Amino acid sequence: MALPPFQRLLDEHGRDVHAFLVASVGRSDADDCYQETWLAALRAYPRLGHAGNLRGWLLTIAARKALDLHRRRRRAPVALANPEEALPAEPASEPVPNGLVSEDLWTAICGLPPKQRAAVILRHLLGADYATVAATLATSEAAARRSVHEGLKRLREEHGVEWST
Amino acid sequence: MSGPPDLTRALERAGLVDVAYVVDASPVGELLLAATAAGLVCVHYLRAGSDLDQALELISNRLSPRVLRAPRRLEQPRRELDEFFAGRRRDFATPLDLALVKPGFTRRVLEQTARIPYGRTVTYREVARQAGNDRAYRAAGTALGSNPLPIVVPCHRVLHSGGGLGGYTGGLDIKRRLLTIEGVLTRREPD
Structure with a gap:
């Protein structure tokens, strides 16, 4: 299957990649990570060799850039070993990605521990499958499922938010 | 509140845009203009909405999938076409890339x-x-x-x-x- 024109990837997935980065690294650094993500993607694109799951491919690059940033910040030298530290807690003040979720739900999601937050966003807002969630967070599929499950449980128990999709 | 920033300039500066394109209104309808680093490579009359997708897919398959909406590279041909439509230009000086022309x-x-x-x-x-x-x-x-x-x-x-x-x-x-x-x-x- 031929690769679609790169502009289509930007048009279709740009907002979600950005929303994921805002939730992962915070608003102030999201734009830089976003630019790095798309530069890396465009550089590698002609050699990709397949057109399957381009969204998962982009989110994986974005997650890698987010982890790179955390390493540079030296908050977590071994980011992958301890994502709880690698992904710092965000104040629940990120803007709602347009049309994806209600404001209440987004606020609650932003209040989750970082790994659960990333897993819930990937799985339920961006529609990634568990294999993609696992690859993106550099963890096992079982651990990815657990993070999503715990995240949803916490949303329900602490915020009374029922996932409606 | 802001969405994602526009990356066009950054991607251009990195030299990663193999084919730049723009869609322009003209007196003969909407035109898709595309250029490689070598020159203008495609002028396409857009009649239906799906036309643009198909034309860009063809460019992606035949030239390179690094296809981006980046109007700056099209400035010269756009200006010359405007002048042509206004009756003020007889010859085009903008460089051409014949990569989409069948040889022979x-x-x-x-x-x-x-x-x-x-x-x-x-x-x-x-x-x-x-x-x-x-x-x-x-x-x-x-x-x-x-x-x-x-x-x-x-x-x-x-x-x-x-x-x-x-x-x-x-x-x-x-x-x-x-x-x-x-x-x-x-x-x-x-x-």
């Missing part, structure tokens, strides 16, 4: 077509002869129909020997319009 007879036909002066016309048979095969006037018509750079490579200046307009990639109304701009046809004159 098609290429020779289009190279001959590129030499037809503003305001003049030739027949399909003449252009076939100049391309090296005067009996291949039907093939010349096919070659002109595949012209990836209409207007700039002026296939609208090729007509039937009887004086009929022949065919045109953008439709005969547009061919008539272009020949009117060049003074070959007057406004009231039927074919």
Whole structure:
């Protein structure tokens, strides 16, 4: 299957990649990570060799850039070993990605521990499958499922938010 | 509140945009203009919404998938086309990239077509002869129909020997319009 024109990837997935980065690294650094993500993607694109799951491919690059940033910040030298530290807690003040979720739900999601937050966003807002969630967070599929499950449980128990999709 | 930032400039500066494109309104309808680093590579009449996707897919498959909406590279051809439509330009100076032109007879036909002066016309048979095969006037018509750079490579200046307009990639109304701009046809004159 031929690769679609790169502009289509930007048009279709740009907002979600950005929303994921805002939730992962915070608003102030999201734009830089976003630019790095798309530069890396465009550089590698002609050699990709397949057109399957381009969204998962982009989110994986974005997650890698987010982890790179955390390493540079030296908050977590071994980011992958301890994502709880690698992904710092965000104040629940990120803007709602347009049309994806209600404001209440987004606020609650932003209040989750970082790994659960990333897993819930990937799985339920961006529609990634568990294999993609696992690859993106550099963890096992079982651990990815657990993070999503715990995240949803916490949303329900602490915020009374029922996932409606 | 802001969405994602516009990355066009950053991606251009990194030298990663193999094909830049823009969609422009013009007196002959919407045009897709695309350019490589070598020059203008495609002028395409957009008639339906799906046309743009298909045209970009073809470019992606045949040239490179690094295709981005990046209008800066198209500034010169856009300006020259505007001047042409306004009757203020007779020749195009913008560099061309013939990467989408089939080599062989098609290429020779289009190279001959590129030499037809503003305001003049030739027949399909003449252009076939100049391309090296005067009996291949039907093939010349096919070659002109595949012209990836209409207007700039002026296939609208090729007509039937009887004086009929022949065919045109953008439709005969547009061919008539272009020949009117060049003074070959007057406004009231039927074919």
